[in-house]
Amino acid sequence: MSASNSAPETAPAAGGTVSSRRAVLFTGARVFDGRSDEVTGPTRVLIADGKIAAIGDGGDVPSDVPSDALVIDAGGRTLTPGFIDAHAHVMLQPTLADAANTDLAYHALYGASMAKLYLSRGYTTIRDTGGNTFSLKKAIDAGMTEGPRIFPSGPIISQTSGHGDFTPAAEPSRLVGGHRDNMQMDGHLLVVDGVPEMLRAVRYVLGRGASQIKLAVSGGCASERDPLDITEFTAEEIGAAVKAADDWNTYVATHVYNPSGIRRAVEAGVRTIEHANLVDPETLRLMKDSGVWLSPQVSVYVNDPHGLDPSLKKKFTQAREGLDTLFELAKKTGFERIGFGSDIISAPDTLAKINEEFVHRTKWFSPAEILRQATGNNGKMLALAGPRNPYPGALGVIEPGALADVLLIDGDPLEDPSVLTDPERNLAVIVKDGQVFKNLLGE
Template sequence: MAGPLITRIGPNIEPPEFATVIEADGRVLMPGLIDAHWHGVFATATIAQLMATNEGYWNLKTAAAQRDTLYRGFTTVRDAAGPMFDIARATDEGLIEGPRVFPSGPALSQTAGHMDFRTTKDVPATPDKLNPFETSDMFYIADGVPEVLRRTRENLMQGATQIKLMAGGGVTSTYDPIHVKQYTLAELEAAVEQAENWGTYVLTHAINDEAVNHSLDAGVKSIEHGHMATRETLQRIKDEGAWLSMQPFLDDEDAPTLNDFQKAKYKFVTDGTDFVYRTAKELGVKIAFGTDTLFSADLASRQGAQLAKLQTWFTPYEALKMATCDNAELLALSGKLTPYPLGPLGVVEEGAYADLILVDGNPLENLDLVSDPENNFDVIMKHGVIYKNTLD
C-alpha cells in the first residue's frame, strides 16, 4: 500500500524502506465491509435522546457510533437518511474516526409519510413553516413537485451522493399504515430527474409491493427493504436492473422495541423476509446488504451478526460478496458525485482503496467470525491507515 491505495499484490514483494510490515501468519485478508443502509445519527441515539437534545449532542453521539462501526470492520457506509454531511466531512478530514460515508442527507417524506415525526400540533403547516427537526436536517417534509424539487436540490447542494425518499408505509413511523403508497408518481419522477441531472440516483423506502412498483415506475434504482414484494415484482426489479437493498429482519433477538401499532406492521416485514430473500436469489436480483439499525446501541453492536444471519439464505461467499464488491457496485451509481474517485471499493486488487481486514480464521468457511470483530479482526485498515493492529 502507498497512500490510500493498494499498489502491488504478490508473494515476493520487497517492501520499501520505512514500510510497516505486518506478519499475517496464516490469517485471511479480505476487503473492508460495506453497510448499504446505515443511519449514523439514528443508530445508537434513542428517540428520547434525539427529542431532548440538540445538534451538538447528536454529532458527538454520531461520532462515537461511527468509530464503533469502523472497528467492527465496516469501512464504508451508505447513510440512508439523516444530518450526516458534516460527519462525512469530518471523517474524510481525519477529525474523527469512522467509515467512509456516502450521505443521502435528510430523507424526503410527504406529510403523514414514513419520516414525518412531527406531532399533530405542528399541523396545519405551510412549506415555509419548518419543524425544528427539518431545520436540523433530520428529515424534510416535501409535498408537491415544487417542494420535492427544492428539497432534492438542497440535498445535492449540501453534498448528497444519492437522494432518499419515503415511498411507502413504514414500521417505526407514527401515522402511516404499512400498506400505504406514498408520493405521487410525478413527485417521485421529479426527484429522479433531478438526481439524474447530477449523475446520481434515487433510493426509496418501499416495503409493500405497491410502493416497490410505484418506485420502479418512477425510475428509482435502489429499493430499500421490499419485504412484501411478490415474485412478479422481484422479477421486475431484476429485469429493470434495479437493486434490492434488503435487511435480514426476523422476529428474533434482534427485533427492535416497538409499540403495538408498530409491532403489527413489523410482522408484515418479518413474514416476508424468507420468501423475498429466497425468491430474489433464485431470480438473480441484484441484492445489497444493509442493517438499518435504529435507536439502539445494543442492536448497532450486532452489525456483523446481521451479516452472519444471511447464512440462512446465502453461502458465506455470497454474503461476503454482497457486503463488499456488490455493495460497492451499488454505491458506484453515484457516478461523479462519489467522494472517493481514486479507485474501486470492496475489492482486494491493485489500484483499489486500501480498506482491508485481517481475520483470525476463514470467514469463507465460518461466517460467524464477522459477528465478533473484537476478537476475530486482528487488523483493520481504511484508506491505507491502520486503525487496529493486534499483531504489532
C-alpha cells in the first residue's frame, strides 16, 4: 500500500455530508473580492482544481462548465473570501493548569477540535502565533482531520521572566540546574537568553517547519512576571532572530505593547507588530514609514477573562483602554497595513464567538475596512513568509488564480456585520481549497 500526503478525494463536510473536490460554480452571487469597498451585482464564480478558475457577470451556467460541477444558486447571497485569523493559538485553548497537567497528545486532540471550530466559523486560514501546531497542520493538510490552513510559528520565543516564561516559581533557575516547564517541553514556548541561544532557537524552529518566527518583546496580559511597560530582549537578540529568519527568507513577528519595545523591534527589522495597544504617535509613524504591519485584536480584551489574579485583570484593562488611542492614531495617520486576529487563549467558549470581532471593530472601522482586514489585508501579511509560505498562491481574495477558499453568507456583512455572529445559520456554504465543507443549500 502506497502512502500519500495529498488530500483525499472525498472528506466529511460540516454537517455530516461528504463532498468531492470537483468543480463548483456559484451563480447569482454578490461578490466581495477582499479588496473593494462594495459587493458586485449578480456574478458567476467557477472553482476548479482548488483555485478560482473564472469570474463572470450574471447567473447563468456557461456551456464550458464541467458537466459534473456542483452548481450552487447563491440567490443574491454574499460571496466572500474565507476569513483569516492572523493571530491564533489553536493548541493553547486548555486552561494553563490543564495544559500543565496533561501531555502533548491531549493538547493535540484538543487542538484538532478547535481547528474544526475555526473552520465552522468561516476561518479557512490561520496564522498560529504560538503553539506546537506542526503535526496538526500536517494532519489537516493530509485530510486526516478538518481545519483551516495553518501558518505555524511554533513556540513563542521568550526571554527569562518574559511573556513566554511560565516556569513555576518553585522551580530553581536553569542557572542552578532548574528544568524547563511543561509548556516548553511540549514545544508551545521556548525561553532563551543571549544571541547564541536566540540563533539556535530560531534555526531549530524554522527547521521544524515554521513559516515565520514569533518573539515576545514586551510584557503580556496573561503572564504574571512582566508588566506591559517593560521591554524584552536586547536589540542584538532581536536582530539575531531577524537575521536568522532572513537567511531562511522569512520574517519575525513580535508580541509587544509599549513604544519602547515596538521601536526596538521595528529598528531591528521585524515585519509585524502584534498588539501595539500602548503605541504613541511617533512610534506608529515609524511603523508606517518602515512598512511594518499592525496585527491588533479586540475581542480578547473586551471579553474580560474570569478567575484571573487582580494584577492580570489590571493589565487586561490597561490594554483594552489603549485600543481607542491605537485605532484613532491609525485612522489619523492613514495607517492601512492593519490585520485581523483574535489572540484567544484558554477560552474555547470565547473562541466559539470569534466572529464577534467583526462587530467590536465597528467602533473604529467601517464594515468594508474590517472585511478587508480579515481577508485581503491578512493575505498580504501572510505572504511575507515568501518561500516558507506553505500554501503558495493568493489568499484572502476572490480573483482568477487565487486559492479557492470562499464563504457564501446569508446576509450582507458590509451592511450588517452581526450576521457573521450566527455562523450556524448564516454561513450557508464553506469552501476551502476547492472542497465544500458545508452546504446548507443543497447536496
